[in-house]
Amino acid sequence: MKNKTVYIASDHAGFKLKSQLLKKFPKITDLGTKSDESVDYPDFAHKLTKEILKSKNNFGILICGTGVGMSITANRRKGIRAGIANNSKIATLIRKHNDANVLVLPGRFISTNEAKKSVQTFLSTKFESGRHKRRIDKI
């Protein structure tokens, strides 16, 4: 997490997992939601991506039930590369191959342990560049 500012946000379906992740990663800035009361995931995806776009050193974690709603919303913003990871191997690859700056977790379909491993590797894995950079430039 060196030199990185990391933000996290979720809807109600991701609230529990977000709380567990914040216990393990207390330096991550929480942008809500603050309870398991029903909310709309786009409000939180927009709030987080706005912060991420302020600096290249900013990274984000979004959680909803499936990860899909957060992912669709986040990827509408130019400069955001959000990838859904169901496990830590995918979380590693979205950094290495896609230079993802937002990790999206499916709160209802991932264990807490796998989510913690996913965050750890997402924040410590570097982009491999090379042929992957060429592909990203074509997006």
Ligand code: RB5
């Ligand atoms: C909320 O019930 C659920 O629809 C949301 O968390 C997410 O999975 C949407 O993509």
